Amino acid sequence: MNRRNSMRTAAAAAALAVAVAAGAQEPLKIGFVYVSPIGDAGWTYQHDLGRKEMEKALGAKVQTKVVDNVPEGADAERVIREFAASGNKVIFTTSFGYMNPTIKVATQFPAVTFEHATGYKTAKNVGIYNARFYEGRYLNGIIAGKMTKTNVAGYVAAFPIPEVVQGINAFEQGMRSVNPKAEVKVIWVNSWFDPGREREAANTLISQGADVLTHHTDSTAVVQAAEEKGKYAFGYHSDMSKYGPKAQLSATTHQWGAFYTRIANEVLAGTWKPVSVWGGLKDGMIKLGPINPAVPKDVVDLVQKAEKEIIAGTLHPFQGPIKDNAGKERVPAGKTMTDDEMQKMDFYVVGVQGSLPKN
């Protein structure tokens, strides 16, 4: 073999190696758009945990990119378009307000797969996903109903939209299932994120007799306030026990990892379809947080039994008869609310104090 030949062979081999590597190893590029900083707990933090879980599960098959703290609106559209234009094949947009920008960019990039969280618009290349947060709330409610001494729970809520109302009602339903005297007081702070106001609302609820608190806002202020005043609380989005080791009895946590992994696998296999996913405990998208040792064994058993029943489909937080707090029957005995009805929920169940602000 002369020298020239050997060089040619080597070059061919190298070219082949590069081609093979490119064919087999080209990772699926995936973009994530987050509405707030990732931080250390909360909505966006959970999505980022999910992303990392997916990366761990799929290894070199995927390559992810993140832009956090993207305001809903024109900025979101720019970020999503930039992701699509720079070769990402899957884009997860994780806030309700990204719905229209996602749809808009999706029509311009038909070869890219979009998944939008908490919205209601799908398209040929846009799927939507959300979690049945209310199932976790119901389980938290059972613990709250057993642990409260004053029979009053306090609920710091952001905006009166169905998703939040579902949580309040499911919590009360859970409490009432073990404690017929249980009441929920709600304070609306009209903001997803204002630690100062959330804390004031929590303190107000405590001074009005609530000894168990929970919240549907984005900070950890409520759990911290409960810890300081020696009351109980439930975390939301994330396990917040490090902010209230004594206060947090349990939490409703969001788990997106398995879902993200599944979507990436489907896209890799070419089997992805634009569907609407609303997963709960059964699908592993919602999990009950760790239960505080302060909760007695019989209560833990009760909660775990309810959890199994919800997963098995024999228990539903909104099965009839359900009356609203003005006494009107909303779900007749023997019936269960449909997904559609739940997504339009606009009343408080019996036991929730006050009246629901109209949107």
Next chain:
Amino acid sequence: MDNLVPILAAAIAAGTPLVFAALGELVVEKAGVLNLGVEGMMLVGAIAGFATAATTGSLWLGALGGMAAGAAMAAIFAVLALNLMANQVASGLALTLFGVGLSAFVGKPYESVSLPKAGAVDLPLLSQIPFVGPVLFQQHFLVYASWLVFAGVSWFLYRSRAGLVLRAVGESPESAHAIGYPVIRIRWLAVLFGGALAGLGGAHLSEFYAPMWAEGMVAGRGWIALALVVFATWRPARVMMGAYLFGGVTIAQFFAQGAGVEITSQLLSALPYVVTIVVLVIISRNVDTIRLNSPVSLGRSYRPD
């Protein structure tokens, strides 16, 4: 009566960041400078105070750190608006935007940090007075500090010679310059003072009121402080009253919701803004006193030559 105590006590705490920031801005505006960067200075003060307190373990040092950071932010504004004579409105807005971004950037590592617990400081004897004691005298130390600042600012502006000079600079920098006062230096000091107080207000939020650091946690309070100064027609006592009124209505509407009052929560949330502005406008509607109290040269650049 018993219900009123926690409401009023919480109202004082909620109003205190506004007292600091608004009194600071009052002095700045009395010197004829309009600094719209209060929100940004508060945010930077909040993170600086929080970070200092978290690393040193001392809330006192944290408060000082917040003041220093607020003053440093104000110095940027002073260079732009006083020395380089950039437009004050634009410079102030830029300062706010800068503060929002800077605080978010610097604050990243502090998002889940917790601080040493800040207990309330009961003032001896005074805190034992029925009703008044638990409302006024069982607060965090910065609340007491805010009263000292209020007394100091009122005395300085209306009872001291230096205050008179400062007001003269705000009324007519030309005249003040003509009789030999260093207009730019006086305005510089006023701006630094305003920045330090805005920073302290921010530090109060992150160290005592919330207490935690979260991006954008000042949540518009800087703008409220600016509005308070105007609606209170540049008078310290009214600024203070407006701040507590705002805090009070904020807290009261939570209590109303918790008690199940049948008013939509969106309206209740708007109440603090509406009530504060309406009340201040009504008590300050006298056109002559407005003219008397508003600094004539507010927002105008001055070149001494």
